[in-house]
Amino acid sequence: QLQLQESGPGLVKPSETLSLTCTVSDASMSSSSYYWAWIRQPPGKGLEWIGSIYFSGNTYYTPSLRSRVLISKDRSKSQVSLQMNSVTTADTAMYYCARLRGYWAEDWGQGTPVTVSS
Amino acid sequence: EIVLTQSPGTLSLSPGERVTLSCRASQSVRSDYVAWYQQKSGQAPRLLIFGASSRATGIPDRFSGGGSGTDFTLTISRLEPEDFAVYYCQYHDNPLYTFGQGTKLETK
Numbered sequence: 001q002l003q004l005q006e007s008g009p010g011l012v013k014p015s016e017t018l019s020l021t022c023t024v025s026d027a028s029m030s031s032s033s034y035y036w037a038w039i040r041q042p043p044g045k046g047l048e049w050i051g052s053i054y055f056s057g058n059t060y061y062t063p064s065l066r067s068r069v070l071i072s073k074d075r076s077k078s079q080v081s082l083q084m085n086s087v088t089t090a091d092t093a094m095y096y097c098a099r100l101r102g103y104w105a106e107d108w109g110q111g112t113p114v115t116v117s118s
Numbered sequence: 119e120i121v122l123t124q125s126p127g128t129l130s131l132s133p134g135e136r137v138t139l140s141c142r143a144s145q146s147v148r149s150d151y152v153a154w155y156q157q158k159s160g161q162a163p164r165l166l167i168f169g170a171s172s173r174a175t176g177i178p179d180r181f182s183g184g185g186s187g188t189d190f191t192l193t194i195s196r197l198e199p200e201d202f203a204v205y206y207c208q209y210h211d212n213p214l215y216t217f218g219q220g221t222k223l224e225t226k
Contacts, residue, residue: 037215047155047163047206049215060213063119096162103210104153106174108162 002026004097004109011115012091018084018116022097022109029075031055035100036080038071040093041111048093052100053080087116120144120211122218130226133197139221141190141207151210154183154192157220158203166205167192197223 008020020038028034038050051061053071061069070083080097092115098105121144131137141152149170155163165174167183170190180195194201202225207218 046220047157047208047217049217052213052215062214102168103151103215104165104168104208105155105163106165106168108164111162 002028002099002107004099004107006095006097006109006112008095008112008114010113011117012087013118014088014116015086018082018087018091018114020082020095020097020112020114022080022082024078024080024099027078028099029073029078029080033101036071036073037098037100037105038080038082039096039098039105039108040091041096042090042093050082050084050095089116092116120147120209120216122207122209122216124205124207124218124221126221127219128222128224130224131197132226133199135197137194137197137223139192139205139223141185141192141218143188143190143209146187147209147211149186149190151212152183152185152190153208155206155208156201156203157206158200163206199225 003025005023012018032055035054037052051071053059059071068085073080094111096111097109099107123142125140152170154167157163171183182193185191202223204220204222206220
């Protein structure tokens, strides 16, 4: 059964760079049927799509975050990564990795909490 | 940019009741790009419905989705205690994705 495991520092200082990794437990990164996304959820609020990366390596980001975000993948390590620079307290959230199929997020990781604070 | 508006924000209901949640798009959208998720407290979201009306693997048949154009619905035919959660609709606004703000089902 697929497992998506997010990891990264739980605490980041304002203006610094947030780096998260999602490790995929099966071989689905080798399939063109799947692609990958990062989604976040501030405390007590709704879901926000950060961006997606396709099998080809093409990436798409939500416009409000596009200038600060980079999503990449490493098939050899079965990992998808998120980098977000110049973070502020508004970036405090639970960050989820998701496997997309079609036009929806079929599987989700358990999430990793990130707090931006000095 | 497509905006999804879910209503109501919160619903107070009892187990056994039938409920229909609404998701309205700011313009007419493709039904096959609409999905619904359930999020229980402290958990990650779970895919319920994709393509507006197809149930995801393992989802009970008391959950059903429908709609077209700008108006989409998620219906739970008979609420079970485990169904009290927050529900989100989502649209693939090619190449981006957007969520509604969610509807919370709480126990009356």
